[in-house]
Amino acid sequence: MSEELYETNRSAEQLAGDEGGFPEQEQTPPGLTTEMTPRPDHGEESWVGRDRLKGLKALVTGGDSGIGRAVAIAFAREGADVAINYLPDEQSDAEDTASWIEKAGAKAVLVPGDLTDEATARKVVDDAAGSLGGLNILVNNAGAQWARREQGLEDVTTEQMDQIFKVNLYALFWVTQQALKYLGKGDSIINVSSIQAYDPSVALLDYASTKAAINNFTVNLAAELGPKGIRANAVAPGPIWTPLQPATKPGESMPKFGSDAPLGRAGQPAELAGAFVFLASPAEASYVTGTVVGVTGGKPVF
Incomplete structure (x- = not known):
C-alpha cells in the first residue's frame, strides 16, 4: 500500500471514536x-487527481456536503468542471465546496433549488448544462431520510x-429525464443507492424502500440507454459520516454509528469518491x- 493511501485510511480510522462512532x-x-x-473528510487534503475526467462536465445533486462534496472535489481534481445542486439553506456548505473545486483549477457552478418541485428540478439541469457548456456526467446523490422514530411503520x-x-425517487426521475437532453455516447449517470436496499433498518422503512427502487431504476435505465452509448450505474454506501446522520437520527445513536460494519467503523465521504470516479471514467468503465x-465497510450487497 502506498504511503499516501495508508495515510488516508489511517485518517478515516482516527476520525471515528473508540466504538467506531462519534x-x-x-x-x-x-x-x-x-x-x-x-x-x-471529503478528500480536501488527500485526493490526488490523474486527469481521468479531463474536459468533462458534471452535475452532482446534493453536492454541497457529504458524499456529494467528496465526489465534486474528486471530479474537479480529475479535470472535470462541476455544477453542484443543493438547498438554499445549505449555501455556506455549497460555497465551501465550490472553493475546493476552483482550487483544483476547475469551473464551479452553483445551482441551488429544491428538487421536490418538478419545474425546479428540470431548471437545475438546464442551468447546470448552460453554465458548463454541456453535460457528460450526472450524479443523482441528493437524498432524504428520517430515523427519529420509536417504531417502524406506525x-x-x-x-x-x-x-x-x-x-x-421523483427528483431522480425528473433530473435524469432532463439530463438526457444533454447526455450522449460515452456519458454516464451514477445514482446513489444504499446498504439499506439490502439490509434495511426498521426505522428507515420508507428510505430503504426508495433505495431498493433506485437499484431497479438503475438496471432498467442501463438497458434503455445502452444502445445510445450512455452508461448507468449506482453506488451503494454503507454507514458514512455526513450531515444527514446528525440531522435525521437520534443523537444518542451517534457513538455507535457504523460500529456494526465488519471494518468496525463508519466510512468517510472521501472513501467513496474512487467508486464514482471509476464509474464516471469513459476509459476505465467503458x-x-x-x-x-x-x-x-464489508456489509454485503447482494
Whole structure:
C-alpha cells in the first residue's frame, strides 16, 4: 500500500471514536458540515487527481456536503468542471465546496433549488448544462431520510413519506429525464443507492424502500440507454459520516454509528469518491453499466 493511501485510511480510522462512532449530536435538517464533530473528510487534503475526467462536465445533486462534496472535489481534481445542486439553506456548505473545486483549477457552478418541485428540478439541469457548456456526467446523490422514530411503520407519516419519496425517487426521475437532453455516447449517470436496499433498518422503512427502487431504476435505465452509448450505474454506501446522520437520527445513536460494519467503523465521504470516479471514467468503465458498486465497510450487497 502506498504511503499516501495508508495515510488516508489511517485518517478515516482516527476520525471515528473508540466504538467506531462519534460524539452525541443532533442538527435540524438538512444539516451543515460546519456543525459536525468531527468534521468529515471529503478528500480536501488527500485526493490526488490523474486527469481521468479531463474536459468533462458534471452535475452532482446534493453536492454541497457529504458524499456529494467528496465526489465534486474528486471530479474537479480529475479535470472535470462541476455544477453542484443543493438547498438554499445549505449555501455556506455549497460555497465551501465550490472553493475546493476552483482550487483544483476547475469551473464551479452553483445551482441551488429544491428538487421536490418538478419545474425546479428540470431548471437545475438546464442551468447546470448552460453554465458548463454541456453535460457528460450526472450524479443523482441528493437524498432524504428520517430515523427519529420509536417504531417502524406506525410512525411513518404521510408528510415524511412525501418528502422522502419526492427527494429520493421523483427528483431522480425528473433530473435524469432532463439530463438526457444533454447526455450522449460515452456519458454516464451514477445514482446513489444504499446498504439499506439490502439490509434495511426498521426505522428507515420508507428510505430503504426508495433505495431498493433506485437499484431497479438503475438496471432498467442501463438497458434503455445502452444502445445510445450512455452508461448507468449506482453506488451503494454503507454507514458514512455526513450531515444527514446528525440531522435525521437520534443523537444518542451517534457513538455507535457504523460500529456494526465488519471494518468496525463508519466510512468517510472521501472513501467513496474512487467508486464514482471509476464509474464516471469513459476509459476505465467503458464496459460497466447496470451495476451497483457497494462501498459498505464489508456489509454485503447482494
